[in-house]
Amino acid sequence: MKLTLGPLQYFWQRAEVLDFYQQAMDWPVSVVYLGETVCSKRREMRLQDWLSLARQFAAQGREVILSSLALLEAESELSSLTRLVDNGHFQVEANDWSAVQRCVERQLPFVAGPTLNLYNHEALAFLQTLGMTRFVLGIDQGSAALHAMRQQADIGGRPFPEVEVLGWGRMPLAYSARCFTARARNLGKDECGTCCREYPHGFVVETREQTPFLCINGIQVQSAAYCDLGPELESLREAHVDFLRISPQQENLGIIIRHFAEALAAGKAAPRQGDSNGFWHGKPGQDWIDAAQRLSPSPA
Amino acid sequence: MIPELVCPAGSLAALEAAFQHGADAVYLGFRNATNARAFPGLNFTQEDMAQGIRTAHRHGKKVYLALNTYPDSAHMSLWKESIDQAVALGVDALIIAEISLLAHAARHHPGIPRHLSVQGSATTPAALRFFHEQFGISRAVLPRVLSLAQVERLCEQAPVAIEVFAFGSLCIMVEGRCQLSSFVTGHSPNSQGVCSPAAHVHWAELPGNRREVRLNNVLVDQFEPDEAASYPTLCKGRYRNGDNLAYVLEEPVSLNTLSILPRLAQAGVAALKVEGRQRGPAYVAQVTRVWREALEALKAPTPFAVQPAWQKQLSHVSEGLQTTLGPYHRDWH
Structure with a gap:
């Protein structure tokens, strides 16, 4: 199992982005996902900037995948997507069917992102015939679902694609036409002034009894809780997960990545640092399931 | 073109109310996990569905099966059997979100029209072309995320007929990509x-x-x-x-697009969907009656004007008693 650096979810200043990825050059991640997946108004980094970073990582021997938007509304967004797919070198993580269609039209291989809703082996097999090489498990899916997919694929004698699972980070839970950051500041979406740049970690909203609940990040709603599958490394190995995704955050990510990398190298679990692992266990995503409560993964 | 009026039926009584008050078609689901309104006491047994389809066809109306959830690998047969049963019972179209089920329907029931469910999350011509080319869909229901101008452009460019939500509870997230409920309840x-x-x-x-x-x-x-x-x-x-x-995300309001009905029709929207299979026959009757009147008014030579009585009747059955144009209107953002 290898570590990957997932696509940046937040809006950072260009210098911050470049600094972050400069640090990442020293991190033990095998795959780096680059690009904007949340909002097309975030234009600190242009395609050329992402491609420049991509070439630097590729020169280091890392695999680079260019991630695409999860929600497309405007024609200009479709044009940007087309340019991304036509970059001539790097594979794309398709986070919407528009991206899948562009890849299929050009007969290019692609990674299926976590928002494509691939819940079963037949959906995987269908996309494999169209060029999918890897899929990122949907955020709400867990080990039982993955075991069932693999078991049924095996019965059908079908090769299984590479699997990637979110191992660390706030969980992306929803996408909307509405920008919730602009709404919180009583601004129209068209007049947002990309105010999300002031929230490099998004901002957390609490329930009325002051329990942290959601994290607002533009048109995306995340969990306030951090998903942490560090203690699950053994069950991830049993589920033949190929890649474990670490989601970018501004502080301490290098420490987190080394924490995972050391545990992987030692063949051990990584002690808990985060909040939730419920989805992996087929429970509410907000839950934390202790080792004592855990059942061994059963094929559904 | 006057759009088709597609109304919700969570029961036989709701189906009858819909047709009695002017629906062109109803959408309904089986009483199991294969549809996105799998609430206790709601939806159709095979017998009820057969009867509902007979009622519809007697009136020259249509019944669409909503089969718009995503099966996991261990339980796919229930979804496929539900498709096969509904086709055997005589449904006029299948509303499906998931690609392996679309493939099943296209392979085994090529003569039954396939509509992409709103849960399929397709918002661009390219996404619609994917579902059209791979599975031969003839219609798609759009997620409630596009502005009116974007819907108009999509109608020009889409390879398939477009259905939009006209009235009812408002999902503000891209349908099919919202895990808020799953995060809290599983x-x-x-x-x-x-x-x-x-x-x-x-x-x-x-x-x-x-x-x-x-x-x-x-x-x-x-x-x-x-x-x-x-x-x-x-x-x-x-x-x-x-x-x-x-209300960090949204107030408890309902979608109501009566005021933009002429533009939706002008854009070439093929069908208007009323949300609410979880609501009773009285809701279905009330909403269907108002929308049928509005659609008839569109045909009249006089300019279309929203009648205050319509808005009043719709407000009575709306969530939170307030209505909004939602994302169709840029100011909503």
Whole structure:
């Protein structure tokens, strides 16, 4: 199992982005996902900037995948997507069917992102015939679902694609036409002034009894809780997960990545640092399931 | 072109109310997890569906099967059998979100039209072309995320007919890509066909005649004695942002597009969908009657004007008693 650096979810200043990825050059991640997946108004980094970073990582021997938007509304967004797919070198993580269609039209291989809703082996097999090489498990899916997919694929004698699972980070839970950051500041979406740049970690909203609940990040709603599958490394190995995704955050990510990398190298679990692992266990995503409560993964 | 009016049927009584008051078609689901309104006591047995289809066809109307949840690998046969059964019973179209089920329907029932469900999350010509080329869909229901101008452009460019939501409860997230309910309860529209399910809702009385409502222990809202309490759908709760208490995501309001009906028709929207399979026959009758009147008024030579009586009747059955144009109107953002 290898570590990957997932696509940046937040809006950072260009210098911050470049600094972050400069640090990442020293991190033990095998795959780096680059690009904007949340909002097309975030234009600190242009395609050329992402491609420049991509070439630097590729020169280091890392695999680079260019991630695409999860929600497309405007024609200009479709044009940007087309340019991304036509970059001539790097594979794309398709986070919407528009991206899948562009890849299929050009007969290019692609990674299926976590928002494509691939819940079963037949959906995987269908996309494999169209060029999918890897899929990122949907955020709400867990080990039982993955075991069932693999078991049924095996019965059908079908090769299984590479699997990637979110191992660390706030969980992306929803996408909307509405920008919730602009709404919180009583601004129209068209007049947002990309105010999300002031929230490099998004901002957390609490329930009325002051329990942290959601994290607002533009048109995306995340969990306030951090998903942490560090203690699950053994069950991830049993589920033949190929890649474990670490989601970018501004502080301490290098420490987190080394924490995972050391545990992987030692063949051990990584002690808990985060909040939730419920989805992996087929429970509410907000839950934390202790080792004592855990059942061994059963094929559904 | 006058769009087709597609109304919800959670029961035979609702189906009959829809046709009696002017629906061109109803959409309905089986009484199991294969559709996105899998609520207790709702939906159709095979016998009821057969009877509903006979009623529809007797009136020259149509029945569409909503089969718009996502099966996992261990349970696919229920979904495929449901498709096969519905076709055998004579449904006029299949509304499907998931690609392996679209492939099954295209392979085994090529003569039955396939509509892409709103849960399929397709918002661009390229996405629609994917579903059209791979599975031969003839219609797609759009997620409630596009502005009116974007819907108009999509109607020009789409390879398939377009259906949009006209009225009813408002999902503000891209349908098919919202895991809020799953995060809190473990049950989601995608997998179990439910959002913020009733079994996880807990109401409690507080001192001073106040009330609170929780979803699986997460406090979604509290209500003063004079406040109307709404169902704890997670996107319509009140949360704290620093010192501010607010509907951070959305107020409890309903979508109502009557005022833009002429533009939707002009754009070439093929069908208007009324949300609400979880609502009773009285709701279906009321909403269908108003929308049929409005569609008839579109045909008249006189300019279309929204009748105050229509709005009043629709407001009575709306969530939170307020209505919005939602994302169709840029100011909503």
